[in-house]
Amino acid sequence: MSIQAKKLNYTYQVGTPLEHVALQDVSINIEDGSYTAIVGHTGSGKSTLLQHLNGLLKPTSGEISINGYTIDNTTKNKELGKLRKEVGFVFQFPEAQLFEETVLKDIAFAPKNFGKSEDEAKKIAREKAKLVALPEEVLEKSPFELSGGQMRRVAIAGILAMEPKVLVLDEPTAGLDPEGRHQMMEMFNRLHKDENLTIILVTHQMNDVAEYADHVIVLESGKIIADSTPKELFSDPEWLKNHHLNLPQTTDFAYKLFDKLALSKSSIPLKSEELADEILKILGGNLNE
Amino acid sequence: MNKLLLGRYINGNSLIHRMDPRSKLALSFYFIGIIFLANNWQTYLLLIAFTFLGVLLSKIKLSFFIKGIIPLVWLILFTVLLQVFFTNGGHVFWHWGPFTLSKYGLVNGVYVFFRFVLIIVMSTLLTLTTSPLEISDAMESLLKPLKYLKVPVYEISLMLSIALRFVPTLMDETAKIMNAQRSRGVNFGEGSLVEQVKAVIPILIPLFVSSFNRAEDLATAMEARGYRGGEGRTKFRVHVWKMRDTMTIIAFAVLTIALVILKN
Numbered sequence: 001m002s003i004q005a006k007k008l009n010y011t012y013q014v015g016t017p018l019e020h021v022a023l024q025d026v027s028i029n030i031e032d033g034s035y036t037a038i039v040g041h042t043g044s045g046k047s048t049l050l051q052h053l054n055g056l057l058k059p060t061s062g063e064i065s066i067n068g069y070t071i072d073n074t075t076k077n078k079e080l081g082k083l084r085k086e087v088g089f090v091f092q093f094p095e096a097q098l099f100e101e102t103v104l105k106d107i108a109f110a111p112k113n114f115g116k117s118e119d120e121a122k123k124i125a126r127e128k129a130k131l132v133a134l135p136e137e138v139l140e141k142s143p144f145e146l147s148g149g150q151m152r153r154v155a156i157a158g159i160l161a162m163e164p165k166v167l168v169l170d171e172p173t174a175g176l177d178p179e180g181r182h183q184m185m186e187m188f189n190r191l192h193k194d195e196n197l198t199i200i201l202v203t204h205q206m207n208d209v210a211e212y213a214d215h216v217i218v219l220e221s222g223k224i225i226a227d228s229t230p231k232e233l234f235s236d237p238e239w240l241k242n243h244h245l246n247l248p249q250t251t252d253f254a255y256k257l258f259d260k261l262a263l264s265k266s267s268i269p270l271k272s273e274e275l276a277d278e279i280l281k282i283l284g285g286n287l288n289e
Numbered sequence: 290m291n292k293l294l295l296g297r298y299i300n301g302n303s304l305i306h307r308m309d310p311r312s313k314l315a316l317s318f319y320f321i322g323i324i325f326l327a328n329n330w331q332t333y334l335l336l337i338a339f340t341f342l343g344v345l346l347s348k349i350k351l352s353f354f355i356k357g358i359i360p361l362v363w364l365i366l367f368t369v370l371l372q373v374f375f376t377n378g379g380h381v382f383w384h385w386g387p388f389t390l391s392k393y394g395l396v397n398g399v400y401v402f403f404r405f406v407l408i409i410v411m412s413t414l415l416t417l418t419t420s421p422l423e424i425s426d427a428m429e430s431l432l433k434p435l436k437y438l439k440v441p442v443y444e445i446s447l448m449l450s451i452a453l454r455f456v457p458t459l460m461d462e463t464a465k466i467m468n469a470q471r472s473r474g475v476n477f478g479e480g481s482l483v484e485q486v487k488a489v490i491p492i493l494i495p496l497f498v499s500s501f502n503r504a505e506d507l508a509t510a511m512e513a514r515g516y517r518g519g520e521g522r523t524k525f526r527v528h529v530w531k532m533r534d535t536m537t538i539i540a541f542a543v544l545t546i547a548l549v550i551l552k553n
Contacts, residue, residue, distance in 0.1 A: 096465065097495055100495035109491070
């Protein structure tokens, strides 16, 4: 399920005074089973790029190929149905998509659309509800009776029920409390590890990028300005500052600490465990023993 | 949907953009009224020239207006053809069953065509050069006399301005929900009529629910900021009547007199 975009361009409202170029010559390569983070400012084209990943938008020019499907501006809408099953798309504030009478029916909606029988769909729905930690008793309730956090879980379960091979997440934890945010990110990470799901995450949380992603793409005004690993990206604070991006908290702290102690910054930690190891090293002993 | 121009606003700083919205709105309605005064080619020519002048003064490209008319072309054609084939009178060129192609019908068809185009261009000109907020302000002050007839003018204009403010938000929301449901395997605009109607449910329900939530939040936020109804409020945007507004009114008056003289 690798994804390649070649010289992708996208312009909104071509031929009107409201014409607006959203993506310019975007070429990316996302490997099968990778965890890619896409970061950039609001309006940098992140969401536009995401909508190309399951054919909601077709490129104005250039092409994108997803697991053998190639989409360019001549692709017919009919051919995109199969693609949408393989790429699960969790929109920002996905709770806005709930509509069925019961939670269970809502989760089963997508599998039914993709040809599963009523019973099969319900069985999958129950599994996925468990996966996102929804209590059994809410399944027969109306989705509109639930709390915001639970609605979010229902919506995400509804996407996972399609059993996609690629999961596209557009700020999945926006507006959640820290606990819910952590649980949700851990759940996605588990899916990535256990089921070899390719994950594409759009986020403003650099901590999440450092913690989970193995590939990071930075967009600015519709162009790719960096395409590397988090380690490389966060090793140049100067560059990040120039492009109005932040360091993860851990890395920020490490830089300050290393500065104070006048140490070399050759291996800069991204995760808190790595930082702890570094500090142990500095202290010159292994406290675990 | 994207192509429809009517109701969009394009920021600019032309003479027409800077006009008082009250005079713009009133004159647009007035223009629709006086279009029906025209009944020969001289009067139509005069109206076309006048409209063209308006478009020119707005500094928005003419091609843009033409593109705005294209989505409505079927409606126009339908009406024109109805006129052409069902109007009797004058020399008859062709006749078949209930259809007649007469001189009178042809002329009427052309007039109806221009009437349509002029009304569309003029109202597009209004919405392109006047922001929705200005329009609702203008509505409020034009409706003011109705207050003496116990019409809740203030409430109507408040609802109008809130409605106008939320049109783009709801459009965005609709697009987002449609995309979300498409990603879950809903195909819009495909299949039989029943299937197509069924496909609307997953958009409509979330849209209604979010509108209710939005209304509740907005009402709470308004109350929290001290909103207690229309009486005794002051205005932030005060419109000032300028020389150019008087001039436009004179131009419209001259146009009306010319039309009355030229029509037969």
